[in-house]
Amino acid sequence: MSALVVGNWKMNETAREATALARGICERLGASPPSHVRVVMAPPFTALAAVGEAIAGTPIALGAQDLFWKDAGAFTGAISAPMLVDLGVRYVIVGHSERRRYFGESDDDVRRKTRAALAHGLQPVVAVGETSEERDAGITDERVRTQVRAAIDAIAPGDLRRIAIAYEPVWAIGTGRSCEPAEADRVMRLIRVCAGGLEDLPVLYGGSVTPANFPSYLAFDGCSGGLIGGASLDAQAFASIVRAASER
Numbered sequence: 217m218s219a220l221v222v223g224n225w226k227m228n229e230t231a232r233e234a235t236a237l238a239r240g241i242c243e244r245l246g247a248s249p250p251s252h253v254r255v256v257m258a259p260p261f262t263a264l265a266a267v268g269e270a271i272a273g274t275p276i277a278l279g280a281q282d283l284f285w286k287d288a289g290a291f292t293g294a295i296s297a298p299m300l301v302d303l304g305v306r307y308v309i310v311g312h313s314e315r316r317r318y319f320g321e322s323d324d325d326v327r328r329k330t331r332a333a334l335a336h337g338l339q340p341v342v343a344v345g346e347t348s349e350e351r352d353a354g355i356t357d358e359r360v361r362t363q364v365r366a367a368i369d370a371i372a373p374g375d376l377r378r379i380a381i382a383y384e385p386v387w388a389i390g391t392g393r394s395c396e397p398a399e400a401d402r403v404m405r406l407i408r409v410c411a412g413g414l415e416d417l418p419v420l421y422g423g424s425v426t427p428a429n430f431p432s433y434l435a436f437d438g439c440s441g442g443l444i445g446g447a448s449l450d451a452q453a454f455a456s457i458v459r460a461a462s463e464r
């Protein structure tokens with residue numbers, strides 16, 4: 217299975233800045249980025265068109281950071297799957313912990329969004345993970361299982377093949393405190409089992425990934441790639457992470 221590396225730019229970069237970052241990453245990856253790594257850039261909505269143009273003709277795919285589950289209507293501020301498809305988006309992050317925490321997204325919302333993405337041919341990258349309180353309380357596995365089951369509930373087996381799941385311990389996101397690779401591997405294996413044991417389901421690690429620590433996650437079979445936040449805003453660092461995935 218080819219590795220998957222998704223850069224989540226979060227609420228960073230204007231359209232102009234995003235274009236420069238996308239070009240910088242393309243330059244560092246060279247004329248032919250590794251063919252067996254799927255690379256995704258997920259800029260903010262306002263920069264999707266610009267980044268789409270900057271990566272046109274390269275194997276890099278465009279991703280969005282969120283979507284709403286309705287196709288159209290009176291939902292002020294929301295963005296639908298058809299709008300994303302129209303811009304050439306192919307992947308969409310769903311259920312990121314920052315969406316859950318700051319925007320009150322529930323497991324049920326994540327399920328609706330995942331289904332909407334699939335219905336429109338987008339590949340959802342569903343983020344799951346426990347908070348530090350949940351880890352301390354010893355309910356990491358239970359929390360992750362609940363999140364995975366909610367996201368994939370009633371999804372047809374054929375569609376399940378188009379999902380990726382990212383294990384992102386909330387306490388490791390943007391904190392510089394990455395999860396110990398063997399523990400991340402344990403939880404990623406649990407996720408795979410919970411999602412029906414599909415061999416080719418991409419299960420990614422995310423949370424303070426850097427070029428220095430990424431190879432130690434990739435060293436475990438349970439890890440199919442990464443969801444990268446901070447390091448995806450640095451062209452050099454992101455290109456090194458992609459290269460590490462290509463060398464595994």
Ligand code: PGA
Pocket residue numbers: 224384388389390391392422423424425443444445446447
């Ligand atoms: P980080 O973010 O790499 O900055 O920790 C990861 C994420 O939120 O997807």
